[in-house]
Amino acid sequence: MKKFMLTALAAAYACIGYAQNTFLVENFDYPANTALQSNGWTAHSAGTTNPIQVVSPGLSWSTTPYLGSGIGNAAAVDNTGSDENRPLNPFNVDTGSIYVSFLTKVNAEVVGNAAGVFFHMGHYTNTTNPDFSNISTAFRARVHKRPGTTPDKFRFAVSFNAATPAANEISTAEYDTGTTYLLVVKYDFVPGPNNDSVSLFVFADGDNIDFEPATPTLGPFGGTQADMPAAQYVALRQYHATQDVTVDGIIVRDYWEMVPAPIAPEPISPANNANLFINGPASNLATVTWSAAENFAGPINYEWQFDVILPGTFSPPVLALASDNGGLDTTLTLPFGAVDSILNVLGVNIGDTVPGVWRVKASNGNDSLFSDTIFNINIIRGIITSPFTAFNLLSPADSTSITVSDTSSQIANISWESTTAGTGSITYTWHAILPGGSFNSPLVSLASNNQGTDTLLELTFPQIDSLLAVLGVQRGDTVELDWTVEAMADTVSSFAAQVWRLQIIRLAPPISVKEFEALSQIQLFPNPASQTLNITQLPKNDRNISVAVVDQSGRVVMHKELVDGLASYSLNIEHLASGTYFVKISNAHVQNTMKFIKL
Incomplete structure (x- = not known):
């Protein structure tokens, strides 16, 4: 949180008149193999002799997000000849502290004359109306490279003004050739004559550069010459043909900020004000x-x-x-x-x-x-x-045989185990088909007791007898049915682990002529019908009339037991799809089948 507290303090200072300024950002984002003099830099020594070139690729760090890393190309300070400067904007910084940060890589062994100054700051000869090609020779904040103990090592140095650094101005730490480092030169303007100072911070990729360290790598050092009246430019110096230094990502500010400000994550989806339906x-x-x-x-x-x-x-x-x-x-x-x-x-x-x-x-x-x-x-x-838990059929056992009649008081108890499937309630449906049929289009489908929530279906023998009549099973005939149970949760279903067979014998009682004639008188109207189908002239004294509506595939789509001795009955058929249907009306002994059309 320290960084964010400092940011808040900086904002507070700005409110009372303190401003943070950036004077130069130079990422050498120019075409490779062009001269810096063609891209805003000015030669102040040796003119067009061996001008400093733009080279590709630029320098970058892979771990620490320095602001000048990996942008554009770089400058090759690798010869003797043209020394070049870039003015600051505004170009007259003379109070507080100024920080110059840049990436640099020493590409070759540092020996002999190759050990010298490759960067400095300073002011123009005319400080108020400067000619950028005419700088004062009072170079300040000189950055040097010095030999190391082995060919692949070197040292950095910084001096206030000296062309050759003193022993204490040379780092004791050694650095690797071919490795990119971040240098931060700090120049402090101190009120009074000849008391300014210069410091150097050296960082490797992976170091924390969020805040200014309490102690610099080198310095602070004063000089033996006058203070710089104002910082007006930064310069790259080519001092020997054997030097080989790359410079990139120069940033000049009056405050320490080496990394981009953090950007918080932002929501994407679900979109604002969305409904998430679980x-x-x-x-x-x-x-x-x-x-x-x-x-x-x-x-x-x-x-x-x-x-x-x-x-x-x-x-x-x-x-x-x-x-x-x-x-x-x-x-x-x-x-x-x-x-x-x-x-x-x-x-x-x-x-x-x-x-x-x-x-x-x-x-x-x-x-x-x-x-x-x-x-x-x-x-x-x-x-x-969730996936259904497996469940089994219980009774009647596989291959059971029962004999039913419309006068029996017996009850067939069909039962099975319960199942679960998530948080939803389960409903059960008993299905029966003829052997070889498909449960995708069952012959009979009946919800279990308690509106489908029980694991039990109770059917009286007279009810079974009526169903057999609807299915066209004649009295005295035997039918075999394969049966199982389907469990439903919301829109997902699962079947019991077994399919069992049930043999049913329909007992044949005697049939009277009077019963046959009574059912033959039944009529349907209107026909065709769209909403209500009326059944008239039902036998008034028959209290066991079964009415079933069957589609053309033979599936029972509606079933009703009439036990009140009604003379007529109305069926609500509004929910049926348009097409041809059959109404099968039967009592204990006789069945009458009539056709109607649903509009």
């Missing part, structure tokens, strides 16, 4: 995404935070969940089943809506960033379905 298979995924934090030293761990709208302050959040891949991804995926479990723990009932807000937290172990944008979201708890 309904369906438990394996379905709820996915939350956001943008990556930028300019934030890693590794970065992300946390999705959710809070209810009231209070919506995230103090603390109701939920705080690490993102995928152990918190490293910018995505959070949660199975619906996991979300439902969380909602259940929070006391949210099925069908309830939780209005909330969400944001993202990014942490790197030291500091944290929170998304500036907060999205609204409504989480709706629906019914979660």
Whole structure:
């Protein structure tokens, strides 16, 4: 949090008149193999002799996000000849401190005359109306390279004004040739004559450059000559043909800032004000995404935070969940089943809506960033379905045989085990088919007791007898049916583990002529019909009339037992699809089948 506190202090200083200024940003973003003199730099020594060239690629760091890393090309300070400067803007800095940062790489062994100054600051001869090609020879803040103990090592040095650094102005640490380092030259303007100072900070990739270290690598050093009246330019110096230095990413400011300001992650999806409906298979995924934090030293761990709208302050959040891949991804995926479990723990009932807000937290172990944008979201708890648990048929046992009649008081109890499939309620349907048929189009489908919620279906023998009559089974005949049970949860279903066979013998009682004639008098109207089909002239004294509506495939789509001795009955057929149907009306002994058309 220290960095953010410093940022806030800086903003406060700005409010009372202190301004932070950037005087130069030079990333050498020019075509390779062109001269710096063609790109805003001015020669102040040796004119056009061996002008400094733009080379590709530029210098970069892979770990520490220095502001001047990996942008454009670079400058090759690798010869003797033209020395060149670039003016600051504004070009007259004479108070406080000035920081000049740049990436540099020494490409070859430093020996003999190759050990010298390759960078300095200074002022123009005419400080008020300068000629950029005419600089004062009072060079300040000179940066040198010096030989190391082995060919692949060298040392940095900094002097206030001396062309040759003193022993204490040379680093004791040795650096590797061919490696890119960040140098920060600090020049302090101190009131009074001849008391300014210069310091040098040296960093390797991976070092923390967020804040100015309390102690520089070298310095602060004063000089033996007058203070610089103002910092007006930075210069690259070619002092020997054997030198080989690359310079890139020069930034001149009156404050320390070497890395880009961090950018917080921002929500992407679900979109603001979205509804997240947790309904369906438990394996379905709820996915939350956001943008990556930028300019934030890693590794970065992300946390999705959710809070209810009231209070919506995230103090603390109701939920705080690490993102995928152990918190490293910018995505959070949660199975619906996991979300439902969380909602259940929070006391949210099925069908309830939780209005909330969400944001993202990014942490790197030291500091944290929170998304500036907060999205609204409504989480709706629906019914979660999961794979059904296996369930078995119980009775009647496979290959059971029963004999039914319309006068029997016996009851057939069809039962099976229960199953579960998530949070939704289960309903059961008993299906029967002829051997070789398909349960995709069963012959008979009946909901279990208690509107399909029980694991039991009770059928009286007279009811079974009536169904057999509807199916065209004659009295005295035997029929074999394959049966099983289908469990349904929401829109998902599963069948029992078995299909069992049931043999049913329909007992044949004597038939009277009077009964036959009574059913023959029944009429249907209107025919065709669209909403209601009326059945008239029913036998008034027959209290066991069965009415079934069968489609052209032979499937029973409606079934009704008339036990009140009605003379007429009206069927609501509005829900039936248009087409041809058959009404089968039977009593204990006789059946009459009539055709009608549904409009």
